[in-house]
Amino acid sequence: MTELIIKPASVAEFAAAVDWAAAEGWNPGLDDLEVFNATDPQGFLMGWLDGKAVSSISVVRYGPDFGFLGFYIVHPDHRGTGAGLATWNAGMAFLADRVVGLDGVVDQQENYRRSGFEFEGRNVRLTGVPALSGIEEASSDVRDVSPADETALLAYDRPFFPDARDIFTRSWVRPGSSASRTSKLALRDGEIIGYGVARACRSGYKIGPLFAEDDQTARNLFIALCKDLPLEGSAGGEVSLDVPESNRAAVALAEDFGLRQVFETARMYRGTIPALPWQKTFGLTSFELG
Incomplete structure (x- = not known):
């Protein structure tokens, strides 16, 4: 060769x-x-x-x-x-x-x-056209991310990853003038209690991350993100959510909206396995960069 x-x-x-x-x-x-x-x-x-x-x-x-x-x-x-x-x-x-x-x-x-x-654990990708018909609107405490949220959002994101990733998260959440993604925050008494990002892919959309303090907050974010996507009548209207299988509430959330497992991976580490809040992780950020 x-x-x-x-x-x-x-x-x-x-x-x-x-x-x-x-x-x-x-x-x-x-x-x-x-x-x-x-x-x-x-x-x-x-x-x-x-x-x-x-x-x-x-x-x-x-x-x-x-x-x-x-x-x-x-x-x-x-x-x-x-x-x-x-x-x-x-x-x-x-x-x-x-x-x-x-x-x-x-x-x-x-x-x-x-x-x-x-x-460390098994991840599953659940995919489908979300069943949103008749679903209540997301909580009024969910809104779009703005530039003024950056410092608080980066601080909220930090415990969900083994090391600082401010450069990545800043670009992932607000990538310039991109029209192919949307980002939402969930708030309680002015404090962030969750956030999520939805982005257009080669086929359909992915939501990730989806981090939240509790099941209802994750649900509110998922609804808000999906309702911003042009899913109606779209051949590419499927949404994927990559979920740590150990978070049974996250799997149940995806299944409640009609998503079904299509793919799996294993999260693996060389060296000390970090302790991350998997029960607050309702959607992984990315299989490619963590």
Whole structure:
């Protein structure tokens, strides 16, 4: 095999990996890539053979101690050639001695265990056209996120992730002038008690994160987010919610609105498994960046 060259990819170059992810059924968001890249521009690696991209991995660094691994893909024409292992090793070397998290698809979980990753919990993707007919309007204490909310929202988000991710969250919630996503806050006595983001994807929409202090707040946010989406009569009107299976109330919420399981992953970590508030996590932010 010609020597594989592995190096950081630009936004334009890594767009090929997003297309590969779409072909695998991962259904990325329409404007995810620029938000992802802003978090850690050096954290998106691609393997090249004779000037052609053949493999990818994202190894995004958060704060001084944590990294999240995603987009581990080898183009089908180059699987079994060693390109995947070489790309994996380069990505793990990039993250060095950090605690590393990932969401592993079923057929790769044993490989991740052999690389030192431990199982934390099972995640399930529930998808469907939300059954909103006759559902009451969301609480009046749910509203759009505004620029003035940034400091409080970042503080609310912090316990839900193993390390600081202000750059990511700021861009994820309010990505410039993007019309492909909407973000909502839930408030009680002026204090944030939950928030959620819905974004347009290659097919339909995803909601994530969906963080809330209690089941009713999560429900109010879900209704408000869905009612802002152009679902009526849309062939792409399905909504997906990625839920930690251990939060049975989150699974029940999705099922109550007619969503059904279509996909699963395992949240796994190399190093100390962080203690996160899974019972307040009604929707994961992203399988790709955590």
